[in-house]
Amino acid sequence: MREDDYLFISRLVKEKSGLALAGDKQYLVESRLLPLAREAGIDDLGAFVTQLRRPDAASLRNSVVEAMTTNESFFFRDKVPFEHFTNVMMPYFINARASKRHLRIWCAASSTGQEPYSLAMCLQEMGSKIAGWRIEILGTDISSQALERAKAARYTQFEVQRGLPLHMLAKYFIQKSEGAGEVWEVVPSIRSMVTYQKFNLLDRFSALGVFDIVFCRNVLIYFDPPTKADVLDRISRVLSPDGFMMLGAAETVVGLTEAFQPMAGRRGLYCPTINKVPIAAS
Structure with missing residues (x-):
């Protein structure tokens, strides 16, 4: 070329x-x-x-x-973010949102759907702790092809073997024949917890509404510093004051924005600078 x-x-x-x-x-x-x-x-x-x-x-x-665009993704990728979700974020919100019982979660650059479905499975595992709650999970991506795969919620044997615990495979997937091989389809109860929308991170975020949790993992590493800073500042404007943002292991806000502060001892987890780190999550 x-x-x-x-x-x-x-x-x-x-x-x-x-x-x-x-x-x-x-x-x-x-x-x-x-x-x-x-x-x-x-x-x-x-x-x-x-x-x-x-x-x-x-x-x-x-x-x-x-x-x-890179569409690399797999279930429970890096494990730690989902531990933070289960052990830090959700316990805080179960207490802080006890009267509203409503949460909104945004998975930016959700690719073929493994991340939002992993979060949905984490929520299902919480059982009665979130009974009666309305929890919305929005997955967005710039790729129409990736989103179609996410909506179909069908994964190959190789894809479900990457990070997905066996007990969750048995509990939340149905094995089906497709063509000459076998695929695993996410059960309707998990699929119904996630909606997908085509969205470009360079566009305005205001139309998406306000979120309590934002997962924006493994996408900022592909942007130059000014674009990273711009995306982070705009995320801060659609995140609730006591919300959480989860970045990828190789990503940071240091030197890019003062809108977020890292949570001590919680790799990749950030909260808005305008809000003190929630006591229940420290």
Whole structure:
């Protein structure tokens, strides 16, 4: 791929998704663009980029942006965030929201659905502790393809073996035949706890409403510092004053925003700076 073509793709992806492609990612760009080029009946990447530059190629450019986003996900990824959810966040809210019994949770960049379904399973495991509660889980992603998979809630044997405890597989999944193989489908009681919506983290958050918990994991690492800071500041505006934000293990707010403070001894867990760390969660 010519350098000017690579720069065009890099600018396109950055403008549309916030994803900052490093200069050494040309191999990744080529590997993800080739299938799209062939679908369009074009064998040469240079000719494909020429097509992308046309004013009437908006739909094709959107397909390129989706192809460049990373949709890596698996159930209970990294374990610690779900321990924080079960042992820190929910015990706090069960007490603090005892009169309202209503919570809103946002999984930003939810990919193919493993994270929101993992949270739904955690909630189901709490049983009578949250009986009568209305808990909304919203999963958003920029990729239509990833969201369709999330809504279908069907996973391969390989996918359910990555992080999912066996007792939860038996309890919350149904094994079904699909084509030449077997798939595992999330049970309706878990699926009904999650709604999905296409959403770009560069867009305004206000239309989504206010949340008590935001999981924004393993997406900021792909943004440049100004974009990271902007996303974090806007998350702070849609998070309740005593809410929680969960970042990925390799992500931090340090040097990016003063809107959040880390919770001591709780890796990746943050609360708004305007609010003291909840006593019940310390």
